[in-house]
Amino acid sequence: MLLEIENLHVKYGNVEVLHGININVDEGEIVTILGANGAGKSTTLLAISGLVKISGGLIRYKDEVLNKTPAHKIVRRRITQAPEGRRVFGTLTVAENLNLGAYTSTNHERTRKNLEWVYELFPRLKERENQLSGTLSGGEQQMLAIGRALMSDPKILLLDEPSLGLAPLLVRTIFNTIKEINKSGVTVVLVEQNARAALKLAHRGYVLEVGNVVLQDSAEALLSNSEVYDAYLGGKG
Amino acid sequence: MEEFFQQLTNGLAVGGIYALIALGYTMVYGVLKLINFAHGDLFTIGAYLGLTLLTSMSLMDSLGVFFGLLLLVLMVMGLVGLIGVLLDQIAYKPLRQSPRLSAVVSALGASIVFQNAVMLIYGARFQVYPQDILPRIVINIFGMPVPLIRIMILMASIFMMGALYFFIQRTKVGTAIRAAAEDQGAARLMGIDVNRVIMLVFLIGPALGGAAGLMVGLYYGQINFTMGWIYGLKAFTAAILGGIGNIPGAMVGGILLGVIEALGAAYISIAWKDAIAFFVLILILIFRPTGLLGERVAEKI
Ligand SMILES: Nc1ncnc2c1ncn2[C@@H]1O[C@H](COP(=O)(O)OP(=O)(O)O)[C@@H](O)[C@H]1O
Ligand SMILES: [Mg+2]
Numbered sequence: 001m002l003l004e005i006e007n008l009h010v011k012y013g014n015v016e017v018l019h020g021i022n023i024n025v026d027e028g029e030i031v032t033i034l035g036a037n038g039a040g041k042s043t044t045l046l047a048i049s050g051l052v053k054i055s056g057g058l059i060r061y062k063d064e065v066l067n068k069t070p071a072h073k074i075v076r077r078r079i080t081q082a083p084e085g086r087r088v089f090g091t092l093t094v095a096e097n098l099n100l101g102a103y104t105s106t107n108h109e110r111t112r113k114n115l116e117w118v119y120e121l122f123p124r125l126k127e128r129e130n131q132l133s134g135t136l137s138g139g140e141q142q143m144l145a146i147g148r149a150l151m152s153d154p155k156i157l158l159l160d161e162p163s164l165g166l167a168p169l170l171v172r173t174i175f176n177t178i179k180e181i182n183k184s185g186v187t188v189v190l191v192e193q194n195a196r197a198a199l200k201l202a203h204r205g206y207v208l209e210v211g212n213v214v215l216q217d218s219a220e221a222l223l224s225n226s227e228v229y230d231a232y233l234g235g236k237g
Numbered sequence: 238m239e240e241f242f243q244q245l246t247n248g249l250a251v252g253g254i255y256a257l258i259a260l261g262y263t264m265v266y267g268v269l270k271l272i273n274f275a276h277g278d279l280f281t282i283g284a285y286l287g288l289t290l291l292t293s294m295s296l297m298d299s300l301g302v303f304f305g306l307l308l309l310v311l312m313v314m315g316l317v318g319l320i321g322v323l324l325d326q327i328a329y330k331p332l333r334q335s336p337r338l339s340a341v342v343s344a345l346g347a348s349i350v351f352q353n354a355v356m357l358i359y360g361a362r363f364q365v366y367p368q369d370i371l372p373r374i375v376i377n378i379f380g381m382p383v384p385l386i387r388i389m390i391l392m393a394s395i396f397m398m399g400a401l402y403f404f405i406q407r408t409k410v411g412t413a414i415r416a417a418a419e420d421q422g423a424a425r426l427m428g429i430d431v432n433r434v435i436m437l438v439f440l441i442g443p444a445l446g447g448a449a450g451l452m453v454g455l456y457y458g459q460i461n462f463t464m465g466w467i468y469g470l471k472a473f474t475a476a477i478l479g480g481i482g483n484i485p486g487a488m489v490g491g492i493l494l495g496v497i498e499a500l501g502a503a504y505i506s507i508a509w510k511d512a513i514a515f516f517v518l519i520l521i522l523i524f525r526p527t528g529l530l531g532e533r534v535a536e537k538i
Binding site: 049050071075076087088089090092096101104148 | 419422430
């Protein structure tokens with residue numbers, strides 16, 4: 001087991017929003033976390049990245065408990081997140097954003113190779129290298145957010161709704177790229193509201209509902225599960 | 238023409254000083270969204286520490302004027318930078334999760350503490366810088382005489398601003414500072430230790446402010462424990478003028494304010510000299526609240 005989330009509780013102020021969830025991620029997998037708006041998907045990823053405090057349970061990564069590890073040190077463990085809403089640095093150029101992605105890296109050769117790889121995955125970023133990223137389109141910003149995360153050479157890549165607000169064609173491009181990234185050996189945790197597309201890509205999935213895991217199964221099983229279908233894939237949505 | 242030239246060079250020198258102080262306001266505001274009201278007093282402390290070091294260490298005698306002054310500036314910057322870091326650790330850091338107003342009140346409190354400490358240690362009267370530090374040389378530029386000290390101050394502030402600009406724009410740590418100013422959470426996701434960034438900002442800003450205090454002492458020859466108030470306000474105006482949070486803006490705003498003030502004092506009325514800055518502040522707040530270069534700050538997605 002590469003990443004193990006056990007009985008995780010998270011509170012914002014006095015309000016508990018995760019009520020003891022369990023999620024496991026094996027090396028090499030794409031695991032998707034599905035659920036409606038407000039279910040607690042982003043909170044789960046933020047807890048893994050150390051950006052929100054954990055009030056109970058534990059997050060274990062390769063035998064190490066990460067509960068109290070500050071966010072900037074989580075990145076050094078090679079767990080990197082492309083957060084919800086992209087959050088690229090708009091006043092910085094594309095190249096500066098990518099270089100910040102490699103902030104923790106001390107291996108210049110590696111960083112150079114990663115940059116080459118990112119430009120290969122997203123040629124558009126190369127073309128706009130010196131442009132301020134605030135001027136990029138939504139899709140380009142998403143590419144930048146993913147590319148920037150890849151610059152840290154992650155073992156686990158956490159993606160929070162990469163398809164949000166993108167045109168269908170672009171979503172397909174992004175999802176194909178995620179598959180390619182996974183094939184190169186990066187384990188992926190993919191949070192999505194676009195459940196069908198996510199399940200087609202993922203190996204396994206979890207369904208969150210108001211802070212609880214209500215379903216977990218292989219992606220195939222979830223795709224053919226009528227309950228999931230009704231709730232997330234076309235029913236009441 | 239001669240009068241204009243004198244006022245212009247004087248305005249540039251004073252503007253450089255404003256700019257150095259303004260950078261401290263703008264950098265702290267950039268990462269914490271906090272107006273560090275104690276910043277003007279750090280400037281005062283720089284002036285007083287400069288005086289103490291100058292009179293107690295006879296640096297010029299042993300090192301010569303140039304290296305003596307250089308070492309003096311570096312010591313003042315280091316000490317005031319250290320005080321800035323301590324100020325943050327003691328007065329602001331415990332309040333990071335509190336409502337913003339708490340930190341503002343804490344800043345006002347720190348300002349009072351600093352001001353009183355300087356008064357208690359050095360006394361309430363004006364203190365005089367030794368007058369024989371720099372040879373009283375006058376340099377001719379385009380046939381017009383300009384005091385050496387004025388040129389040195391202008392060059393020193395331009396050098397410091399250039400170095401800061403290079404650091405912020407071209408180095409990895411400088412880029413991290415800009416990133417943290419834009420989105421702290423995202424910066425942490427890059428592996429940036431935002432606490433370290435804040436510490437660095439509280440080292441650099443006060444160091445530049447302290448250097449400015451020393452420059453005022455050298456330029457005007459006398460200092461007072463309340464000087465940080467008026468210089469602080471003017472530098473704050475300069476920061477707003479350039480767009481608060483914007484580093485090149487603080488530089489441009491400082492220089493511009495110095496020049497406007499000097500020319501205004503010469504051609505409108507010397508009695509209105511201090512009022513000019515506030516007139517500028519009011520105009521900016523009415524007509525261009527984001528400051529001259531503010532659009533780059535507002536350019537958030
Ligand atoms: N910073 C915050 N402060 C308070 N409540 C929050 C905060 N962020 C999220 N929440 C609440 O926590 C719950 C889970 O949110 P989130 O994890 O963002 O859900 P999802 O990503 O599945 O849409 C929601 O009820 C949301 O309103
Ligand atoms: Mg979310």
